[in-house]
Amino acid sequence: MLGYGFMGDAYSRALLALRNQDVPLRPELVSLSGRTAEPLERARARWEWAEAVSDWRKQVEDDRVALFVNGGPNDVHAAPTIAAARAGKHVVCEKPLGRDAGESYEMWEAAESAGVTHLCGFNYRFVPAVRLARELLDAGELGEVVHFRLRYLQSWSWDADPKAWRFDPHRSGTGVLGDIGSHAIDLARYLVGEITAVATAVQTIVPGRRVDDHFVAAIEFENGVKGTLEGSQLAIGHANSNAFEINGTKGSLGFDVERLNELEVGDAHGFRRVLVTQPEHPFMRFWWPHGHIIGWGETFVHELAHVFGAIAGEHSVSPHGATFEDGYRCAEVIDAILRSAENRTWERVAYR
């Protein structure tokens, strides 16, 4: 694995957790790489990685490594991941895949050409309530989708350290768009379908900031559905509220990551709050009896279990996992959002 920050912790913990779950492969934590020696060694020791190396190239060359998990900053997504894929390693890369659509395309192309399993870390697909939403949609329980709206609101960035890599456009690519807008776009694509056009505004509200910190968008899907998307890390009162609602001809679904064990299911009589912890609910075979909620960190357990299943040939990464193609397509939507904000027109999402 590359990376020892927030995502490094999330993936390390999930890898260890999978040693005690019924999955077809058993992870060995071979090697952790990162730039700065001291926190790298601390993370290695905490999560019991066998070794820490300062150069990810050593991992790419390491025959013991079968799966390369990239949880580093956005500017070290492309080169290490591409190299790992070309070296025949399966690859998991945190979102956003690349810093823009071009970089993301290269990553997809490399992984696909190499014939390895590839997954982009859109972990919200692995929330039980989100998977259940998709299953209900697939089963036609909502009829045909007619509306979609999602807004992803946090508030931490008013006082954030301006020197963080997230605010350096060279390192991050974009600001709120890549960080949480990408999650928003991926959920829209996963649940409703391909996004074909966007009309947007993109802002930088905090003085002196060099990346976007707010966007709004009207969006259109290939199947004709119109919706809205918004992302902000300046919305006071919200900690991590990634909330969507889908309305269909027969019913509606609502969800918020802050209550990730709940799915709101609407019909003509109103909305019902369903606690998605019943034994038959997605992923619940890993956990507890009904009513004992799981945490955000468990989405990474589900995600990596899905990767292991794909590597073991039990199923493909698609449709329930996001492939690098999904990561790339998401990046094209972000690029279209930026173009629309610049050109002040509806912009079609263009794929190469």
Next chain:
Amino acid sequence: MLGYGFMGDAYSRALLALRNQDVPLRPELVSLSGRTAEPLERARARWEWAEAVSDWRKQVEDDRVALFVNGGPNDVHAAPTIAAARAGKHVVCEKPLGRDAGESYEMWEAAESAGVTHLCGFNYRFVPAVRLARELLDAGELGEVVHFRLRYLQSWSWDADPKAWRFDPHRSGTGVLGDIGSHAIDLARYLVGEITAVATAVQTIVPGRRVDDHFVAAIEFENGVKGTLEGSQLAIGHANSNAFEINGTKGSLGFDVERLNELEVGDAHGFRRVLVTQPEHPFMRFWWPHGHIIGWGETFVHELAHVFGAIAGEHSVSPHGATFEDGYRCAEVIDAILRSAENRTWERVAYR
């Protein structure tokens, strides 16, 4: 008054209720007009109007009439209201003011030239929680506004009678845009400021329908705030959910008409549910001790009390009531929404 339908009931009830409230004028229910004799007489009798007339021109000529309330369908907003204003009567007209910006402008111009008091029936301004929101904003409690989002969702129109006047574009002007989009726009303008540009999609989803039944919009305000607006009467699970959220540099506010006695007030610790029924809250002097909620119908009592105060010279209609200018400006936003959907560009809202 003109009109004996839903709005006729709402206004008649409110007029009667004001006879028992501490307001500067006492209403006499002089004359009710409408097209169809039988329901007209039934409404007259129910609400104890002194007479019913089939032609509103009689009301315009009637010296006993000091205030003309127009609660009829959209196609009879302009001519009767303009005539009444020219005859020196104060005028209240249901939203949307006219069927388009041109008609609305004429109405505003006529009322303003006549020097009469004029109010457009955006009754949600008279929800205590909405007025409180405005007062908190005016007092700087939220700091500067940075985000705004509102979606107004109902679900009744899947099975609606296609022959209703609301679905006849000549009679209604637009569909969901004029009916509830106008409320959405007016609240945005009342709470955040003038809308300057929109990027939108407008749809007709129900087969055979001749007016729009869904719109989404990215919007920009004069003060730089960007936001989203949406309106639908096809959103299953929602009965009358006009819900907005405003985020500022110091706090946030949330509201939903389905819980119209509540205001959500957010700060760094989360959102607090405030029951807006304390004696010191807006309009509560008319009602009950704390905790005894009021209904939607009461917004018309507050609205007409405001009109009476304006007629009596106690205050102007603005800023808390919507004047015909507000009705006109709302209509220009709707026209811009339609142009943007047609032209597929951001459209500036243009005022004549």
Next chain:
Amino acid sequence: MLGYGFMGDAYSRALLALRNQDVPLRPELVSLSGRTAEPLERARARWEWAEAVSDWRKQVEDDRVALFVNGGPNDVHAAPTIAAARAGKHVVCEKPLGRDAGESYEMWEAAESAGVTHLCGFNYRFVPAVRLARELLDAGELGEVVHFRLRYLQSWSWDADPKAWRFDPHRSGTGVLGDIGSHAIDLARYLVGEITAVATAVQTIVPGRRVDDHFVAAIEFENGVKGTLEGSQLAIGHANSNAFEINGTKGSLGFDVERLNELEVGDAHGFRRVLVTQPEHPFMRFWWPHGHIIGWGETFVHELAHVFGAIAGEHSVSPHGATFEDGYRCAEVIDAILRSAENRTWERVAYR
């Protein structure tokens, strides 16, 4: 009518409102009585009562009076109401019926002997969601009831004027028990059945107060259901939260007066929030299209409409309205609660 305070306003407004509703009788507001001249005349003028009298005996002797509504303090419930009933007038008396079970029994006995229509003002029976709950129970939708819990919480009484009649045991009988405990008990009886035994604690928390201000109770019903009841006017954060939940063998129901247009309906999948404003819902024929909520004051409109129907012979007061028998039975439960708190045992509710 007797009384010009909070309840005087609630009843006067409802009487006027019924002049414009489809009910079998049309109320004329003949006479208002009360102790203190100035507020009495103000109330008379506000609500357009034809006359104000300082002595309720004049009303009892007045042939024009067909219905006597007693909205005065508890110490003037018995004598005037009994006299009115004996004079052949139909009687409505605010809760609690008398100051204790003995006084309540006399009132019931007098009204019953006189053969007049009698109703005790438990207005929460006339909340649409509460009536719907009862209808669902009657229809067997919940199967057999197994649990019941209700707690009625307000917070106004920390700072209340100690000289108010509510805190004078001679005038009020009891404190929180009679004021809101009676509502709690009546809802329990209306929804689940007769209460047969209680085990309780009753307290006076505010120093110097001469009436109870908090009670807790374990309760048993005739049908074997066990439950809990609690009442307090010292529960900070609550304005008027009368909230119950009923669990049956097939489903559950939840309700809170602070959201009186909503009923929570639970099944194996969770709870659904039902907005009780659909045309087919109880009492909605009086009001608006779906989604336009009604207020607390409307419960008095429904209650008096029910009284009018009973007087007109359309139906009896029972089971949906509370008769004086219900008022008396509620008083026996309160007396049992007091005995249990005193004796520190389960006490059977004893009826004479």
Next chain:
Amino acid sequence: MLGYGFMGDAYSRALLALRNQDVPLRPELVSLSGRTAEPLERARARWEWAEAVSDWRKQVEDDRVALFVNGGPNDVHAAPTIAAARAGKHVVCEKPLGRDAGESYEMWEAAESAGVTHLCGFNYRFVPAVRLARELLDAGELGEVVHFRLRYLQSWSWDADPKAWRFDPHRSGTGVLGDIGSHAIDLARYLVGEITAVATAVQTIVPGRRVDDHFVAAIEFENGVKGTLEGSQLAIGHANSNAFEINGTKGSLGFDVERLNELEVGDAHGFRRVLVTQPEHPFMRFWWPHGHIIGWGETFVHELAHVFGAIAGEHSVSPHGATFEDGYRCAEVIDAILRSAENRTWERVAYR
């Protein structure tokens, strides 16, 4: 550890998780014991226990064992735990401590005499929101407590296997009382203080069941507070809703295990929903940035981290952990609940 069922999984997972947390001791999973060979070996393998033994006496004699965790059924709580304590091992025992107060007292006495660290597995004390509630109470933020109410509702037991040990009174001691009533009582004691008297009803609703499946109680605390308690596993619509509210002279707190990352904090303006995931909130040093919720399973991580701290001499088990004394005192409250239901009087909780 003894036990390989639900609790076995919860403790095993938490022990492994603590190998990667900053705690003063590093757990080695030495030995797992249990009755039935096949599931025992499956659990051993899953959680990587070094060995599985069919007789817990081997563990008691095993010098490598420093901490004995008893996650078995109630009838194997006492003997193994007492033996382990006498052998000088620190002991953690699942709730309820013993099957009655006598057995619980012996366990406490044995552990205390042996001078070992002892903790009874009331894991809800280790929910961040519950710890925060206690900290707010300790800091006087609520003033003095005046009311307490808690009801713990599940619904799984309508269709439960009647042959399960939980329904065998010899093996379980009691039914709902010991299973979730004990949690309710422990939270009451942890948050408000010692319970001194109870007035209760205890039922068996499901035909043929040999243990209680519903109880209601009015309760009194040493500090004068009165409250209500209820427990049921027959409340349809609830999965695992352990919900309490505390009202004080200055504010209120509300909590529900189904939303275990949230604390409702009330003041005169209403209730605020606080997401208890901020870095400074209890236990959050183990987890993620604000807004990324944790699951029910994490409470065991916190609980065992607390045990490790106590063993390492960093702090005592009390007041934040439940000692065997707390387990015993809880058992006395349960015994008083049973006596009260039998005797139909308020019963004082008697401690030996």
